[in-house]
Amino acid sequence: MSRILIADDDRDICELVSFKLAALGHHVIVEHDGEGALAAARTESPDLIVLDWMMPRLTGLEVCVALQADPALARIPVILLTARAQDADIQRGFNAGANDYIVKPFSPRVLASRVHAMLARVSH
Amino acid sequence: MTIRTAFEIALLVLSLTLPLMFATLGFLKLSREWRSRRYDQLVEETRPLVMAALDAPTSIDLSGRHGAAAETIAASLLPQLRGADRDNLANLLEQGGMLPQARQGLRSRRAARRQRSAELLGAAGNRRAAAGLAKMLDDRDGEVRQTAARALGRIGDPLSVPPLLDALDRKRVSAHTVSMALLRIGSAGAGELTIALASDSPRVRAVAADTTGALGLIAAVPTLEDLLTDENHTTRISAVRALGRLGVPTATPTLIRRLQHELVVPSLTFDDDYARALITSLGQIGERSAIPVLEQSLMRSYRLSSAAADALSEMGARRAQHSNHESLDSEDRRTSDSVPSEMSGETRDGVASTVAQSRTPQGNNLS
Numbered sequence: 001m002s003r004i005l006i007a008d009d010d011r012d013i014c015e016l017v018s019f020k021l022a023a024l025g026h027h028v029i030v031e032h033d034g035e036g037a038l039a040a041a042r043t044e045s046p047d048l049i050v051l052d053w054m055m056p057r058l059t060g061l062e063v064c065v066a067l068q069a070d071p072a073l074a075r076i077p078v079i080l081l082t083a084r085a086q087d088a089d090i091q092r093g094f095n096a097g098a099n100d101y102i103v104k105p106f107s108p109r110v111l112a113s114r115v116h117a118m119l120a121r122v123s124h
Numbered sequence: 125m126t127i128r129t130a131f132e133i134a135l136l137v138l139s140l141t142l143p144l145m146f147a148t149l150g151f152l153k154l155s156r157e158w159r160s161r162r163y164d165q166l167v168e169e170t171r172p173l174v175m176a177a178l179d180a181p182t183s184i185d186l187s188g189r190h191g192a193a194a195e196t197i198a199a200s201l202l203p204q205l206r207g208a209d210r211d212n213l214a215n216l217l218e219q220g221g222m223l224p225q226a227r228q229g230l231r232s233r234r235a236a237r238r239q240r241s242a243e244l245l246g247a248a249g250n251r252r253a254a255a256g257l258a259k260m261l262d263d264r265d266g267e268v269r270q271t272a273a274r275a276l277g278r279i280g281d282p283l284s285v286p287p288l289l290d291a292l293d294r295k296r297v298s299a300h301t302v303s304m305a306l307l308r309i310g311s312a313g314a315g316e317l318t319i320a321l322a323s324d325s326p327r328v329r330a331v332a333a334d335t336t337g338a339l340g341l342i343a344a345v346p347t348l349e350d351l352l353t354d355e356n357h358t359t360r361i362s363a364v365r366a367l368g369r370l371g372v373p374t375a376t377p378t379l380i381r382r383l384q385h386e387l388v389v390p391s392l393t394f395d396d397d398y399a400r401a402l403i404t405s406l407g408q409i410g411e412r413s414a415i416p417v418l419e420q421s422l423m424r425s426y427r428l429s430s431a432a433a434d435a436l437s438e439m440g441a442r443r444a445q446h447s448n449h450e451s452l453d454s455e456d457r458r459t460s461d462s463v464p465s466e467m468s469g470e471t472r473d474g475v476a477s478t479v480a481q482s483r484t485p486q487g488n489n490l491s
Binding site: 010015019104 | 178
C-alpha cells in the first residue's frame with residue numbers, strides 16, 4: 001500500500017481521485033491548498049503527490065519548486081493535474097520538477113494507471 | 125391633534141416596527157444559512173454515492189432527496205472528466221431523471237434555468253438535447269445563446285455545425301464562441317465546414333477558414349487558395365493563416381504569387397496585415413521556392429522585414445532540426461546559423477542582423 005497525497009482546491013476532484021486510488025488499496029491524504037500540501041508532504045512522507053496547479057496560498061508549481069529545494073522531499077514523484085494545456089505550461093510544469101503532467105478534462109482511470117506506473121518506476 | 129402628538133405617534137410606531145423588521149431580517153438570514161448548511165451536508169452525503177456510481181452506474185439510485193445534490197456534483201465534475209467515467213456519470217444523470225429534467229428546462233421561462241440546463245446537458249455530452257440547444261441559439265437572452273453554442277460544441281454532433289454557422293451569420297453568437305464550438309466538434313464537421321468556405325457571409329467564411337486550418341483539414345486547401353483573393357479582409361487573412369497552419373507545400377506557389385502582387389501594388393492600397401500573414405505562412409510551410417520573395421520582403425518596411433526575417437529563420441531552424449544539428453548555445457550563433465544556407469553571403473548577414481534586432485525589445489528604435 002502506497003501513501004498518496006492529493007492536493008486540489010476542487011473537493012469533487014479530490015473526492016473522485018481519492019475514491020479511485022483508495023479502491024486500488026492506496027492510503028490517500030487530501031489537501032485543498034498549496035501550503036497544506038507542502039506541510040503534508042513534510043509530515044506524512046507520501047510516496048507520490050498528485051498536485052493541481054491553480055490552488056490558493058501556494059500554486060502547484062510553487063509547491064513543486066519548494067519540494068525540489070528540500071533534499072528530503074525532492075525524491076517524491078509529482079504528477080501535475082491541471083486544466084492548463086498550453087505547451088509552454090507543460091514545459092513550465094516539468095521545469096519546476098513535475099515527473100508527469102495530466103491535462104483536465106482527464107480520465108481518472110488513466111490517472112490511476114499513471115500513478116501505478118510511477119510508483120513501480122520509483123520502487124525499482 | 126397637534127404636530128407634536130403626531131410626531132410622537134410616528135416615533136412610537138417606528139420604535140415598535142424597527143425591532144420587528146430587524147428580527148424578521150435576522151430570521152430570514154439564519155433560515156437561509158441553515159438551508160445552505162443543510163444542502164452542503166446533503167452534497168457531502170451524496171458525493172461518495174456519486175463516486176461509487178461511477179464504477180457501477182446501475183447499482184445506485186440517485187433520484188429523490190439526493191437528486192439535486194447529485195446534479196450539483198455532476199455539473200462540477202463533468203467538464204473535468206473524459207472517458208468511461210464521464211459516460212457513466214452522464215448515464216447516472218439520465219437514469220436519475222436529471223438530464224430529462226434539464227431537457228425540459230431548456231424551455232423554462234427563467235433565463236437562469238435555461239442556461240443551467242444547457243450547461244449540464246453540454247457537460248454531459250447529451251446528444252438528445254442537440255436539437256433543443258440549436259433552437260436556443262435564437263434565445264432572447266445573449267448569455268443563454270452563448271451557453272447553448274458552447275454546449276453544442278461539447279456534445280460534438282456534426283449536425284450542429286449549420287445552426288452554429290447560421291447563428292454566427294446573424295450575429296446571435298460571437299465568432300469566438302462559434303470557433304471554439306466548431307473546434308470541439310472537430311473533423312466530424314469537415315464536410316459542413318468546407319461548404320461554409322463558400323458561404324455568402326464573410327463572417328462565416330472567415331471562421332470556417334480559421335477552423336479548417338486549426339483542424340488540419342487538408343482537403344480544404346484548394347478552396348482556401350481561392351479565398352486568398354476574397355473581397356473581405358478578415359477572410360483573406362484567415363485563409364492565409366489556415367494555409368500556413370496546414371503546411372501543405374502545394375499552396376506555396378499561390379502564396380508566393382499573392383505576396384509578389386502585394387509587394388508591387390501602390391502604397392495606398394497595400395495591405396500590410398495581409399502581406400505579413402503571407403510571409404508568416406510561407407515560413408510555416410517552409411518551401412525553398414519562397415526564399416527569393418522572402419528576401420525581397422526584407423527590403424520593405426520594418427514590420428514586413430522582421431516578419432520575413434522570422435520566416436526565413438523558422439525555415440532555417442526547422443531544416444537545422446531535421447539535419448540533427450547540435451543545439452547552439454549562443455544567441456548570435458543561433459541567429460546566423462538559422463538562416464537558410466542557400467542565401468548569398470550579404471543577404472545572409474542582413475537576415476541574421478534583422479533577426480537579432482527583432483529579438484531585441486527596442487530593436488526598431490536602435491537606429
